[in-house]
Amino acid sequence: MVDDLRKYLNHLLEKVNGLHCILITDRDGVPLVRAVTERAPQLALRPNFISTFGMATDQAGKLGLGRNKTIISMYPSYQVIQMNKLPLVITFIGSDNCNTGHILSLESQIEPFLKDLAAVVVDAP
Amino acid sequence: MEKDLDKVIEEIMATPNVSGCLVADYQGLCLAATGDVHVDSAGIIVAISEQACKLEPNLKPPTVCLETDKRQCLIQRHGTITGAIYKLKA
Numbered sequence: 001m002v003d004d005l006r007k008y009l010n011h012l013l014e015k016v017n018g019l020h021c022i023l024i025t026d027r028d029g030v031p032l033v034r035a036v037t038e039r040a041p042q043l044a045l046r047p048n049f050i051s052t053f054g055m056a057t058d059q060a061g062k063l064g065l066g067r068n069k070t071i072i073s074m075y076p077s078y079q080v081i082q083m084n085k086l087p088l089v090i091t092f093i094g095s096d097n098c099n100t101g102h103i104l105s106l107e108s109q110i111e112p113f114l115k116d117l118a119a120v121v122v123d124a125p
Numbered sequence: 126m127e128k129d130l131d132k133v134i135e136e137i138m139a140t141p142n143v144s145g146c147l148v149a150d151y152q153g154l155c156l157a158a159t160g161d162v163h164v165d166s167a168g169i170i171v172a173i174s175e176q177a178c179k180l181e182p183n184l185k186p187p188t189v190c191l192e193t194d195k196r197q198c199l200i201q202r203h204g205t206i207t208g209a210i211y212k213l214k215a
Binding site for chain 1: 149151152153154155165166167168169171172175
């Protein structure tokens with residue numbers, strides 16, 4: 001199942017210009033499935049970077065606007081889009097001029113695969 | 126702030142057979158959407174226009190027309206802004 005998902009993520013990577021990687025992790029940043037190109041910044045793939053999203057999304061949920069779904073972080077040469085699918089987190093890293101809207105629309109295409117993956121994470125001790 | 130954009134969209138929607146209209150920025154983020162249009166399609170619309178521009182990079186961005194049984198979707202890029210108009214087939 002994971003191999004199929006990885007192949008599918010690699011296929012999605014090719015579809016969006018400037019998208020460097022797609023990571024599916026748990027909320028601690030532990031990678032479950034990853035599709036990465038050589039252009040992805042290695043520092044951003046580390047669990048201590050990805051796990052900060054867990055705290056950020058919790059805090060953003062306290063703004064009184066409802067549950068936080070997505071956080072888009074723009075950097076000088078990269079953009080990071082993280083989606084709250086707790087217990088899973090989806091992280092996309094792309095170039096600064098990458099099509100953000102196109103990346104956001106990938107959510108619906110990845111979502112069907114997340115149910116089984118989430119069950120595995122919940123069952124893990 | 127977006128009064129001018131709203132006015133343009135109002136004008137487009139007043140045109141016969143137009144069922145929806147969407148405007149997106151260069152990052153594929155939706156600036157405005159009215160009628161029978163899904164906001165999430167903004168990114169894909171910009172991506173389509175970007176790909177079409179690659180066919181003739183030295184010319185003005187082309188107008189892309191996507192045709193289905195019931196509707197037509199016309200996509201046109203102008204600078205950093207991309208617009209899509211959905212028309213019912215006559």
